[in-house]
Amino acid sequence: MVLSAKDKTNISEAWGKIGGHAGEYGAEALERMFFVYPTTKTYFPHFDVSHGSAQVKGHGKKVADALTNAVGHLDDLPGALSALSDLHAHKLRVDPVNFKLLSHCLLVTLANHHPADFTPAVHASLDKFFASVSTVLTSKYR
Amino acid sequence: MVHLTDAEKALVSGLWGKVNADAVGAEALGRLMVVYPWTQRFFEHFGDLSSASAVMSNAQVKAHGKKVIHSFADGLKHLDNLKGTFSSLSELHCDKLHVDPENFRLLGNMIIIVLSHDLGKDFTPSAQAAFQKVVAGVANALAHKYH
Numbered sequence: 001m002v003l004s005a006k007d008k009t010n011i012s013e014a015w016g017k018i019g020g021h022a023g024e025y026g027a028e029a030l031e032r033m034f035f036v037y038p039t040t041k042t043y044f045p046h047f048d049v050s051h052g053s054a055q056v057k058g059h060g061k062k063v064a065d066a067l068t069n070a071v072g073h074l075d076d077l078p079g080a081l082s083a084l085s086d087l088h089a090h091k092l093r094v095d096p097v098n099f100k101l102l103s104h105c106l107l108v109t110l111a112n113h114h115p116a117d118f119t120p121a122v123h124a125s126l127d128k129f130f131a132s133v134s135t136v137l138t139s140k141y142r
Numbered sequence: 143m144v145h146l147t148d149a150e151k152a153l154v155s156g157l158w159g160k161v162n163a164d165a166v167g168a169e170a171l172g173r174l175m176v177v178y179p180w181t182q183r184f185f186e187h188f189g190d191l192s193s194a195s196a197v198m199s200n201a202q203v204k205a206h207g208k209k210v211i212h213s214f215a216d217g218l219k220h221l222d223n224l225k226g227t228f229s230s231l232s233e234l235h236c237d238k239l240h241v242d243p244e245n246f247r248l249l250g251n252m253i254i255i256v257l258s259h260d261l262g263k264d265f266t267p268s269a270q271a272a273f274q275k276v277v278a279g280v281a282n283a284l285a286h287k288y289h
Contacts, residue, residue, distance in 0.1 A: 035268070108254060108255055112258045112261075112265055120173050121176065121194040123173060123176070124177040
């Protein structure tokens with residue numbers, strides 16, 4: 001799967017509109033994921049995952065910052081995400097199925113807060129973006 | 143069979159009452175075909191699906207989305223017997239339409255995203271969880287008669 005020039009424009013513009021809310025949305029997506037897909041909590045036994053948890057807020061910002069970095073390097077996701085890719089492969093070892101679950105919750109969150117901007121074409125580009133990031137993060141698993 | 147608590151059942155029917163079901167159906171089916179273009183394989187006879195705007199404005203997509211959502215809404219009234227409710231539709235999708243059940247999961251997630259888009263802050267994590275149980279139950283019921 002390849003990000004077209006139009007996809008890259010859609011992704012950059014959409015992420016630009018999110019602005020300073022990225023951390024907040026990252027946290028909300030995680031909260032949704034933990035609630036809707038309880039098996040994802042198995043990777044965070046050390047977390048308080050209740051609503052408003054400071055740990056979830058902190059981790060949401062971390063995830064959002066990584067995605068913001070990825071948006072700035074759409075022409076070289078493997079390069080930009082190399083360290084995170086190593087981390088997920090060798091240390092975190094999150095089963096690949098979970099990336100789809102978080103990606104879905106990110107889309108649900110973005111649709112929720114930016115209904116006018118979340119057009120079908122932008123939705124498609126963002127879905128491809130999250131899938132591309134997921135692929136890079138699991139690329140060194142074996 | 144899908145197990146919703148009484149609170150979840152109330153959430154689902156309350157929120158469903160707030161949306162325009164026909165519009166949700168059309169939007170969800172359209173987005174399915176835009177975001178996952180390979181799903182257009184079942185709809186080659188629908189005419190112009192060549193761009194996002196062509197898909198979303200296509201009259202057959204809207205009509206079919208309406209048909210699909212009416213079946214889904216029927217499921218909402220029979221959460222205690224989804225397999226029975228969708229039994230003949232399951233046979234149809236396997237024997238005549240030859241649709242991979244993975245597509246039911248993809249469409250279910252599109253319905254969730256459209257509901258989130260339309261309901262905004264009412265679509266809380268609890269609401270999402272309740273509806274995800276429903277769409278998973280419907281997808282499993284539609285796949286149940288496959289052989």
